[in-house]
Amino acid sequence: MQTELIQEARRQAEICNACRYCEGYCSVFPSLHAERAFSDGNITQLANLCHNCRGCYYACQYTAPHEFDLNLPKALAEVRRDSWESFAWPQPLARRFHTQGGVIALALVIGFALLFWAIRAIGSSGGEGFYAVLSHNAMVAIFAPAFLLPLFSIAISLRRYWAEVGGKPIQISDLTTAFKRAGKMQDLAAGHGEGCNFEDEDRFSQGRRHIHHAIMYGFLLCFASTSVATVMHYGFGLHAPYSFWSLPKLFGISGGILLTLGCGAMVLLKRKSDRNLGDPSAWGGDIAFILLLGFVGFSGLVLYALGSTTLMPQLLAIHLGSVLAFFLLTPYTKMAHGFYRLAALVRDAQRKRGS
């Protein structure tokens, strides 16, 4: 990890610890106040607890031009990105994606190309619906590893994180506490429940929280759609294509709409917000990733709408190509933040119960 980033966050955390005015805003501060001296692991944990809501920045008496020059959201964002990069496995891939939007676009194009190639080379072997273009077995052969490998990679990263922040054996209550906080995105509401300062300087708004909710639940619905379809396929022998009033379709369509709208709105919101209160070097990578995620949702919807036309094979390749790129990039892009954030909340739940 980059010591100067940790050192700068530590300098700022020490000032906050003497001040404590922001105590009520989020879970970073109670966790910070529990320490007197900050190890690298403490700083990494604080960084991953931070939501970049910016409440503490606008409330701070010590922001530039004051000589203390506080910008805690930025300092923590930089440590956060750096921690993800250094915990990522395999390591050489990691440093590209957070900061370089172009690499993400390139990965997407490679994803398309692979799928087009697969459709031509492997083909349908006589299935129906989408399987008339690419057989079910071929899809499984491509997507099972594309799904499992990133999960394996993330598991390794999280173990590294856990060791760094001094995590203890996990209890069920730690998990339930963490999932509850994440589900409500409580910290994004600021201590008083009025949202964050992302949109328009010091005005509190729920915009980012609602948009983030749309993306998260949109993604989870899409994911549920695929999972339900898998169960239906293997468990009950019910094969695609499914009708509109089936669970996979209802989940998939509502999820796709939420995801598309959420990602679009998030890009607009990020363009409005002050880049210098986040990690400026990750801005391009973040935007590219959000666009990719939104494109996964959007191309899925288009595929649904035009699935019975002659455009279907191309649209299928484009949609599946984007899904492939998305899965493979998960451990190395902003998508990883969800996993780290949960881990940080679990660790914080442990701290609160005194372990």
Added chain:
Amino acid sequence: MATQTEAYDIAVIGGGNAALCAAMTAAEAGARVLILETAPKPYRGGNSRHTRNFRCMHHGPLGPLVDAYSEDEYLSDLLKVTYGKTDEHLARLAIRTSEECLPWMEERGVRFQPSLSGTLSLARTNAFFMGGGKSLVNAYYRTVAGLGVDALYEAAVTHLELNGDQIEWVDYTYEGQSHRITPKAVIVASGGFQADTDWLTRAWGEPAKNFLIRGTPYNRGVVLADLLDQGVESVGDPTQCHAVAIDGRAPKFDGGIVTRLDCVPFSIVVNKNAERFYDEGEDVWPKRYAIWGRLVAAQADQVGFVIIDAKSLNLFMPSVFPPLKADTLEELAAKMSLPADKLTATVAEFNAACGDTSGFHPTELDGVATSGLTPPKTNWARPITEPPFYGYSLRTGVTFTYLGLKVDDTAQCSTPNGKIKNLWAAGETMAGSILGQGYLAGFGMTIGTVFGRIAGREAATYAN
């Protein structure tokens, strides 16, 4: 000289809590208001942006406040710290009105913390702002903007022209140009004069040059001096101010809250000759915090040095600058430029005077005292023996000065000939009307909120 084309009913001078409360009240009453704030936008809000809480009377649980805090109890707390130097009529007015202020503040965007971890003893008397004073100031600027009030930053008021019983015009500079406006009424809320070192030095003498200013560098008393020169009635004693002992390494201005040091009760404090000069264990720290500003100011070079050992390091709030650290007292003395033999002798003498320390209790008066020592240490007296040894330097940090404008219970100013019909004052600039000396935590915001609202109401009534 440029003339403002827009016609304002009321000019509010200053951009802190008192000014904003006045501006909101006046604008809500329909007046056309202009705020003139000398600081640039990031520093708007003066000392108010460094505050943390507001002291509030209440009959029962109110917002974040638990139990009740009566008018009489509040007043008796005030009398204790001011040794009776207060105008009881105005003090009661401020106290009584504070209760309705809390919901009023909430309606205008101020958010309070649920009761705080480390400061439970204050949960009954003081309401803490979520995010501190700067978030309060931000909320108020949003609210005034919504009310159509214009706020100019880097607009420094230089002169109010007093003619007989009224202010004729207001001069200020903005974007390198001088401007003159002729509002119907003027509200002064531009704080004390503590950031003007020359003025402090005239009042206090040479030692004041070594004082640090805890808050904004912009409260230089320009308008106060201008009005006093024109014969506006004043209150307070120029040598009275709120001063505490803060970390000697704090910036000259604007260090704010983080430069406070809470270690004194667990320490011995010496001057530059390594001699003790006061009972460090006299009372619990919030009560004694304020007197150390004056104690240090009275020492040579206006410095003091706090010495603790390893066993006390974790007993107080973390400090913003790390303490000096050494394995021996001699080494620590060298780091602090103190005479080493004298320091070791002072510590040895202190240690020898410590008795049974088994009753040591860091959070209450424990009566663990020295015997036969002058000055004594009457609580928390434990020998300083366990290396490493730690040291902090102390200097006097001024919060605000008390010399100000005399007001009546409608916040109106006057000359010896009677009331000035269109001039009101609020906040630190008139706080001396109530605070003759001493200070009660959270009372600055009470005075600013209560008198800001009164001034806004009265000025609007006059202007309409």
